[in-house]
Amino acid sequence: MKGWLCDLTWISFVAFTMLLGGCSENIQEDFLNENNITEMYIDSVFLGFEGDLIYPEVIWGNVDTYLRAFERMKAHLKLKDGALVWNIKNGDELNISENIFEYVTGWWSRQNEKLNSGDYKLEIQGNDYYIMPIKVEEGFGQSRVGQYLIGGQHRYNINILKQLHSYARPGRSLYYYINNLDDYSLFRPNLFYGATSSFGRWSYNCDNACFYSSRIDCVYNEIAGSDTEVRADEVWDKVKGRNGLPLVSIMNYRYYQ
Structure with missing residues (x-):
């Protein structure tokens, strides 16, 4: 009887240790996903070009590179509590140029400002989203087509x-x-x-x-x-x-x- 209890105690201890190890590994994986984004792109192709993207000729002159960089950034965009959130801090994390990073995050920030104004709402359609005006103006509707x-x-x-x-x-x-x-x-x-x-x-x-x-x-x-x-x-x-x-x-x- 004592031997059986000892075996049961040992099995319980091993199982508990494995459970702790598994939890520790999951926490570590979450930590890596959240904080070591740079590691994900360390071997990726650098995406970037020079110039201020506020000027259409700059972004359109490099549109292929921009679209690839945008998709890389969009993978880190989330919707939370009716706002856009992202877990990236600079272009280096994604191996893209800083001007692209600032252009895209600047746009996302201004979209959040619209949502905070109370005049716009977030609408999800399929795998994408829109920032929709709550009051729809008719000044440029079917009559302008x-x-x-x-x-x-x-x-x-x-x-x-x-x-x-x-x-x-x-x-x-x-x-x-x-x-x-x-x-x-x-x-x-x-x-x-x-x-x-x-x-x-x-x-x-x-x-x-x-x-x-x-x-x-x-x-x-x-x-x-x-x-x-x-x-x-x-x-x-x-x-x-x-x-x-x-x-x-x-x-x-x-x-x-």
């Missing part, structure tokens, strides 16, 4: 794009609002209009993110929402796609109002 951008007509074009920035609904494709988007002679990545006048500098871009696709309604043209960025004396109003690509960019549009 069919608008064309016209080469050289800068005041006309900027006014249309500014209305699109203010009223375009997340989840819709850019081609819903711009009727000649499939005109490849006009809409190609990095299409740029800009000048300097006595009133200051101005520029605007409208880019078909599906330029290399056979369909203008590919996922890259789907609107995630509007965004506003400031650099010194430059104010950029943008309509962005789900991956942060600028579909519409307007700088200092007020000179044409």
